[in-house]
Amino acid sequence: MRTTSARDKRTASGQRVLILTAGVGSGHNSAAAAVQQACAARADIAEVQVLDVLQVSSVLYRALLSRGYFVLVEGLPWLVEWGYDISNPPFRRRGPIDPWTRVNASPVVGAIKRFRPTAIVCTHFLPAQLLAALLLRGLIDAKTAVVTTDYDFQGLWLSGAFHKIFVAREEGKVELMALGLPSDRVTATGIPIKKQLSPGPVRDSNKPPMLLISAGATGGDYAVSVVRQTLHMRSAFTVTVVCGHNDALRQRIGALVASAGDRYSVLGFTAEMPQLLQRADLFVGKPGGLSASECMAAGLPMVLVNPIPGQEVRNGDYLMEQGAAVRCNTAATIGWKIDQVLRDPGRLQKMQAAAQRTGRPDAAADVLSELLDGPSRPLVVTRAAQRTILAASENRFVATDLTGPSSLVRLVDQASGSTVALLQEDELPDLQKRYSTPDGDLVLRRGRASLLLRWEQRRLLRALLRGDDALPVRVEGPLAPFRDLHG
Template sequence: MRTTSARSSATASGQRVLILSAGVGSGHNSAAAAVQQACAARGDIAEVQVLDVLQVSSVLYRAMLGKGYFVLVEDLPWLVEWGYDISNPPFRRRGPIDPWTRVNASPVVSAIKRFRPTAVICTHFLPAQLLASLILRGVVDAKTAVVTTDYDFQGLSLSGAFHKIFVAREEGRVELMALGLPPDRVAATGIPITTQPNPPPVRDTTKPPMLLISAGATGGDYAFSVVRQTLHMRSAFTATIVCGHNDALRQRIEALVPSAGDRYRVLGFTTEMPQLLQQADLFVGKPGGLSASECMAAGLPMVLVNPIPGQEVRNGDYLMEQGAAVRCNAAATIGWKIDEVLREPGRLQLMQAAARRTGRPDAAADVLSELLGAPSRPLVVSRAAQRTILAASEQRFVATDLTGPSSLVRLVDRASGSTVALLQEEELVDLEKRYATTDGDLVLRPGRASLVLRWEERRLLRAMLRGDDALPVRSEGPRTPFRDRPR
């Protein structure tokens, strides 16, 4: 997917926003489309381009990451959960991008150079990791954001260089700050979703509740069991069933429901999902990050079925914690579970109110505002600091509580007050030997690190300085030998 929209020549000098996604499921591309929509509402953006990085990769790479994921979800869900857990610790993977990924990333790098963005927003960890390497190599000089698309933060989204990282909820922000990330680089905005031009219709409380049963874009067969169970429900209701691209599923459900008269409406893939979300009273389906966010923004509570192990199970936990969802773990009790929600006086209304409180309909606009207003220098995390964060996470320590040579310290740009680097304390001691001035300042300069022995220092300086001759900074941390002195 590559889409471009340009403004008139009057705004030719405005921002050039590149949105990078990856078509592993529909959620990442949906979030990218939401940010693109938010760009159209701003007058300071001259041009926007959306690029699905898998679409310009090799067929084999695309099949392995895209189609391969759904094969695992369908046939080996325990392996998906294992993969999620094993990749969740922050900075478990450090160092250069592997050669296979680098080769497949070449068209993406070329597209970035051609477009010359002033801002890049990544809705998947693959382009986020690529952008980090480009920032550290001095290839990209654009503000870069990482946008997460599930309610729980996943460690793969944390890269070694970025300007802002956007998480779905406040707990994720607290988690990242506990890892050592500075508050000025993390924001809890919600998950970007597209907005509707018209206000939602007022639900008619005199009519039976409407169920929206979704099989997802690919049409999961679990929807057939859901519909079959609703045939045994005692409550009054109507139901719209969306079967996605699975025509065989749609035909099976159509053959199942004729005896119920006009109670059921069966659809295939539809572009009217936003309108259906606004009209429904209760959603039945999987808790994907985007689906859940759209439901919450519409004030639509959820009955969760067949969640993907890992991220969707965690999404469901959060929604249930908020009182906006219930989960059904057995196919034989789905109808009973829905019936319980509908029959208990006031329960559906309480869940709808909880969903409205949880919803963040303005997330896409907030992401844009936060990024475009962010400091121009990125935050870089040294590999030594990454090791500290990973070790603390694996030992269930809060990284910000650590002291001693491996503890974390921050370098703060004196001019802007923004954090530009996260280092180990012993790295700071080393920097002081070359960059401390006689009056107690620390002024970073290019060209003072040994070409061979200071490779890590050189790449960090390149990202922080951004071509400047000098950068005055102060250090902040639990026990740093270099202290900011009054002038």
């Protein structure tokens, strides 16, 4: 998928935004489309392009990453959960991009060079890792954003260089700050979703509640079981079932509910999903990050069924914590579960209010504002600092608990006040020996005995100096994460 939109010639000198995504499921691409829509609302953006990095990779690479994932979800869900857990610790993998991924990334690098972006937004961790490598090699000069697409933060999204990382909720920001990430580089915006350009329909409280059942990306037998269970419900209700592109499933469910008259409406793919979300009273389906965010923005509570182990289970935990969802762990009781919600006076309305409070409909616009108005230099996390962050995560420490040579220190740009690097304390002496000023600060300089510098220091200078010859910075220890966040 590669889409481009441009403004008239009067804005030709404006921002050029490249949005990199990966079509593993629909959520990452939906988030990219939401950011693209938000770009259209800004007068300072001259051109925007969306690129699905899998669409320009080899057929085998694309098949293994996209189709292979759903094969595992269907046949070996325990393996998906294991994979999520094993890749969750931040910076567990610190080495260079593997050769196979590097080869498949070549078309993406070419697209970046041709488009010449001033800002790059990643809605998948694959391009985020690639951009980190390019920043550290000094090959791009664009502000870069990593936009996570689930409510729980997964360490796989954290890379060694970026300008801003956007998480779905405040707890994710607290988690990253506890590990040592500076508050000026982490923002909790919610997950980007497309906004309705016209007012949606208003729910009619005088009509029976409308259930919206989504078959999801994998659909099939489980969706049929859910619909079959609703046939046994005693409450008054209507149902709209969305089967997507699965025409066989649409016909199968249509035959199942044929005897129920006009109580059921069975749809295939529909472009009216935003309107359905606004009109429905209760959503029944999987808690994918984007679908959950769309429901919350519409004030639509959820009945969660068959979540994918890992991220969707954690999404569901958060929604239930907020009071905006209930989960049903077996299709055999889902009709009873929905009945319990509908028959308890005031419960549905309380869940709708909780969903409304949880929704972040302006997330895409907030991502752009924070990125474009934010620091111009990236944050670099050295390999040694990455080891510290990984160890802190595995040992359940927060950054301020760490002491000694492996503790974290920050380099802060004296001109902007933004943190530009995280280092281990024992990396400082060599920098101080070469770049110290009389008052104890540092002035990082290009070309000063560059051949004698360690490889990690050369990467740091390339990423931070860019077109400058020098950068004055001061050294700080990490702030207490909760004080920095709340006070």
